[in-house]
Amino acid sequence: MADEPQTEADREQYTHGYGAASQYMATRSAGRQAAFFLPYMKAGMSLLDCGCGPGTITLGLAEAVAPGEVVGIDIGPSEVERAIAFASEQGVANARFEVANSYQLPFPDSAFDAVFAHTLLEHLTDPDTALAEMHRVLRPGGVIGVRDSDLGGLVINPHDETILEFFKVREQVWRSNGGNSRLGRQLAAMLRVAGFKRVQATASYDIYGNYENAETIREVGNIGEFFARYAESPQFTERAQEQGYADAETIGSFAKALRSWGNHPDSLWASSNFEAVGWKE
Numbered sequence: 001m002a003d004e005p006q007t008e009a010d011r012e013q014y015t016h017g018y019g020a021a022s023q024y025m026a027t028r029s030a031g032r033q034a035a036f037f038l039p040y041m042k043a044g045m046s047l048l049d050c051g052c053g054p055g056t057i058t059l060g061l062a063e064a065v066a067p068g069e070v071v072g073i074d075i076g077p078s079e080v081e082r083a084i085a086f087a088s089e090q091g092v093a094n095a096r097f098e099v100a101n102s103y104q105l106p107f108p109d110s111a112f113d114a115v116f117a118h119t120l121l122e123h124l125t126d127p128d129t130a131l132a133e134m135h136r137v138l139r140p141g142g143v144i145g146v147r148d149s150d151l152g153g154l155v156i157n158p159h160d161e162t163i164l165e166f167f168k169v170r171e172q173v174w175r176s177n178g179g180n181s182r183l184g185r186q187l188a189a190m191l192r193v194a195g196f197k198r199v200q201a202t203a204s205y206d207i208y209g210n211y212e213n214a215e216t217i218r219e220v221g222n223i224g225e226f227f228a229r230y231a232e233s234p235q236f237t238e239r240a241q242e243q244g245y246a247d248a249e250t251i252g253s254f255a256k257a258l259r260s261w262g263n264h265p266d267s268l269w270a271s272s273n274f275e276a277v278g279w280k281e
């Protein structure tokens, strides 16, 4: 789960990394994660997806605005490659992807009818600058939709103190990397400050677990296995230890507890998210 070098964003570390996390992101879809934004999509719109990751949400948005063109940008070259491969596999002709930094979007002013960002701002040290860029590239009358986690509302089942301790340390590591795992609640306020009008705020849960209707972590096993791999990765263990968030023994106990929890037939991880929609006037 090695991190890629991050050109202009060297000051930040992307908490999730580009290994199992990319496979996890690839389970996402516009129908679920962009449901709040789909009602504003119209055929023929041009759309920019910032921090598109492996692009599965982007491709759903492309379908919604076809024949309009969708551009997905991400700072991780491997994510852009994955997105290009998915688009080609699915024969989506109206989506293209490129490596770019959300702090300096390589597009002229007023270039897009819509801008979208899913779980990007929560990883940025300076999300306001990224929002200012999104505002710049949106045309007057254009719409923005953003969605981010707020782990203040995290729910797990069955209850397990070690698992809760793991999620506490994970949030500390996330913050020490420059991000904010509780950014969701601030999204609507941030859109207003960035100059967007008629701002709307909503919230929703993503549910992962061993149930028929829950999202499963295809390719990377169940949710416990996914987090166990992260709990074992140097990007987590080294940072947690170096910052003194937990002792080595506690950190070492997380992976086993996560696997055992994830294998429980009723394991459920419910991640709270906030969404905000606004318009440029």
Ligand SMILES: C[S@@+](CC[C@H](N)C(=O)[O-])C[C@H]1O[C@@H](n2cnc3c(N)ncnc32)[C@H](O)[C@@H]1O
Residues within 6 Å of the ligand: 009, 014, 016, 025, 026, 028, 050, 051, 052, 053, 054, 055, 056, 057, 073, 074, 075, 076, 079, 100, 101, 102, 103, 117, 118, 119, 120, 123, 124
């Ligand atoms: C949690 S992932 C979300 C991916 C995708 N939006 C999704 O939800 O499936 C966050 C993505 O933001 C990208 N990212 C981080 N900092 C960035 C920046 N400054 N500019 C553009 N992308 C960035 C990461 O490379 C990663 O792919």
